[in-house]
Amino acid sequence: MFTLLTGGAARDCDGRTRREFLRVGALGLGGLALPHLLAAKSLGASNRVVRDKSVVLLFLQGGPTHIETFDPKMTAPAEYRAMFGEVATALPGVTFGSHFSGLAARAEQLAIVRSFSHGNSSHQPASELVASGGNSTKATMGTIYARIAGATNPASGIPMNTVLTPPAAGDKYKGLGAQTDRVTSIGSLSKAYKAFDPSSGGAILDNMQLRVE
Structure with a gap:
């Protein structure tokens, strides 16, 4: 399990953070999930590769605000609510921005966190903070x-950590910005684990080309 901290945890009246509350709740439900926990530990101890599982982080550098996406605040004064309205979801009291009707229809499959914040107002350090947790x-x-x-899948050789930028999606997107340093930092770890960027070329990309002679 990853532990992602930003140092800005809010506390309730008793001085507890929400993370601590959730941790207590998880312990209380531990008995119900014990078989699944043991199965997960057994799988983790084996050398089997987990298939058909991916984590996609859509990192919007300078993207739309939370108000126009997942927290329209339509009951707030005009200067604080979404300009384009809202769309209902299957979850009571939860609406999305009007442009997200597809996601709204699948909201019950999502874990929506609306309360994340941090105190860093500088773009690059803030991006690095969010990307690293x-x-x-x-x-x-x-x-x-x-x-x-x-670093790579032992069966296919495909990199386990990949970053896709607009240029990687096609030639017509090559003019768009493709800053990756903020979201691919290796910190104090080895360069072997750095994200593979298909738009940057290199030997790995060349080896993926299918050549018919």
Whole structure:
């Protein structure tokens, strides 16, 4: 389990953080989940590769605000609520920005966190903080995962940590910005775990080309 901290945890009237409350709740439910926990430990102890599982981090540098995406605040005064309205979800009291009807239809499959914040107002340090979760190595989450799971998939050789930028999606996107240093930092870890960037070329990308002679 990753522990992601930013140093800005809010506390309730008793002085407890929400993380501490959730940890207590998880312990209380531990008996119900014990078989699954033991099964997960058994799988973790084996050398089997988990298949068909991916974690996709959509990092919007300068993207739309939370108000126009997942927290429209339509009951707030006009200067604080979404300009484009809201769309209902299947979850009571939860609405999304009006442009997210597809996600709204699947809201019951999502874990929506609306309360995350941090106190860093400088773009680059703030991006690095969010991408790393404030861990002591200062490496991004993808880098840490590659350190744990291995740099490449042992069966296919495909990199376990990859970053996709607009240029990687096609030639017509090459003019768009593609800053990756903020979200691919290796911190104090080895360069072997750095995210593979298909748009940067190199030997790995060349080896992925299918050549028919």
